[in-house]
Amino acid sequence: MSNAVATDVQVAPNMNGSPRNASEAVAKSLKRRYAAEKRFRAYGLVAIIFAALCLAILLVTIVGKGYSAFTQTMIRLDITLYPQDIDPDGTRDPDVLSTANYQKLVKQAVQDLFPEVTNRRERRHLQEIISPGATYHIRDAVLEDTSLIGQRLVIEVPVSDDLDQFNKGFISGDVPEVERRVSDKQIAWFNRLKDRGVIISTFNTTLFTAGDSREPELAGIWGAVVGSFFTMAVTLLLSFPLAVGAAVYLEEFAPKNRWTDLIEVNINNLAAVPSIVFGLLGLAVFINFFGLPRSAPVVGGMVLALMTLPTIIIAARAALKAVPPSIREGAFGIGASPIQVVTHHVLPLAMPGILTGTIIGMAQALGETAPLLMIGMVAFIVDIPGGPLDPSTVLPVQIYLWSDAPERAFEERASAAIMVLLGFLIMMNAIAVVLRKRFERRW
Template identity: 75%
Template structure:
């Protein structure tokens, strides 16, 4: 009996042993699999961190390059001049007529002041090189002072006027004086004259207010971004006025009122496709339709706003529809349950709750439009515009196009100003994104 019991126990023990071994093998396989999965997860995290660090490094290099190139544009090298405002040169009749004061030969007064500093420079070629060191803007400075205060006529005044861009670049260390004269834009004589002015404490460096108060110019030291800023303001204001109500109205209709049929499906597909159309196609459309057919003035903020409105409408519509979809259905059902009409439920309950998302999408769409260049090149906003635009129908340019024009100029000083304009534009875009976040926080409601 005991032998038979032992015989039965042996197979049972062997079976338990095999089950235990199988479980141990499974456990070891699971542990090995977990280790591999954890290792993959660690590698994935590492790859993600490396990709993020690489992107941040590239962005940092880009910003550092822009800032390093653009910072010198915020200062301008000036020369102190003692200018005598001779009455016989400025106002020979003595009637203080503004037309006479405006047309006087102020350039001669600047040259006379410079001759006082360098009486030894007598040859025609040397005098031409000497006078080339002074910016043409010097005459505008004196003329503005005389027109603003005619009582200065007959007096000797001390003023600071800008030097030419090449001398300014030399003063900022951008031109090597040890290089061969044939390979630099400043001659040895001009370097010597400049050093004499420095020794006499007649050279100063001032904050470049012209960069923020003037329009474009052929001379880099006289060029500013104010004309482009005003053009961007008119263009973006008109774009916002046209795109926001149209986009919100279209989004509300499609999401809340439109029947779900083949026609609305076609509209939705086309809206999504328009959001992916290259921006230059909108420029071609504006050139053919708004300028060619409707006769909107070329290079004006109005035609630029029309083109950018078409470009931003799909973006704002998609963002607005997403904001409407995020509102819980219970809000609509509660409003309808207490007797509100479909229109009342949408306008009084759904739309206010979706407005933060709509505003965020609108501001991001406007920021995208602010940085656009290609469509505006097609409608003529690439033209050289000196005057600051006075209205939506005046000829104008915008900040991205101004940057494009300056970056293509041969003078190094324009490259600095292009980088400075990029810094200002990035500042605008940063403010707009912060405004989007602030509006979302301000109007966000909990439910």
């Protein structure tokens, strides 16, 4: 804009040297300039609206698809825990209790709901309304309280994923029977159970307490959350001290010569290397050369630490640079040694900036899947990892695995997992903002 003004004004006096003509020229072009101004603002506004709209669509589709995963359709079963089936010798030995045939009890309880169903094929069909996980619910209840044996137990167990989807309205009863996963009979049984009031919709606690599973109604994100926690812990432990050390040295102590220039260029370049490359490096070095276990958060953390190092170094150097030289000079002036200047004055003042950079780097690492593919963290893992050496997966990988699963009930669970991941990311970024607001100083 300013360019246009300059030429307009300059050209006019050259033509006949009078200031009046110049202001006329300006007045003439004024309308055009205002229009250009307006257009420019409109472009910006359109860009913002477009971005906001995309974000809104993304959020609406994820929440719209995922909110239903937070509830689970359950059925209240009336089960008699016959001692002869669970613990025939009466030893109450946990080994015996955990391997007992609870399935038989569940089958009997389901059968008792509809005693009129006698045909063998239909009985099998009837059993399909219950999740195969029901037996584990009962086993856990018995293991927790052995005095239940021999008594009647009213327990809520999940229905099968197909009926859950039907109850949530994702499977329509209007399409022909062969085209849906639930049959007319199952729908009829289900509706009768609903009339009896034994079908209830509860908060889906399994989603937050269980590991992965092939049955959508038994699958949860806890295993992935724990895996993400261990991975992030290793990443933070490695990348933060290394990055701060590197930044302090480069900024405060290193001489400015060709070598430090080269290092600087390389750090900046590393920040732009695709993350999969770090995964390949991790596979070659940590797993194949050092023989660390596959699928372990410790390796994942090391790979992600390499990935976040440049981000933190760059942020930390910027934060150190922002500390005014007068602070250093003042500290030197009262006799502080270089290390005292750094640790007592410069570093504490730069810390909010460094931490902001670290949190943003960690948030990036939390959402990463590509490098983990190479080191075996993209895997089906049911057991909740107990430490950074146990096989585990991470949240974004869990989302990826679920979105690829054929069962339709996984679709809503993947969206729910995305919501949880987004929640974590928003929280981390909020912490970064708060840190900046509270502790940042301006000179």
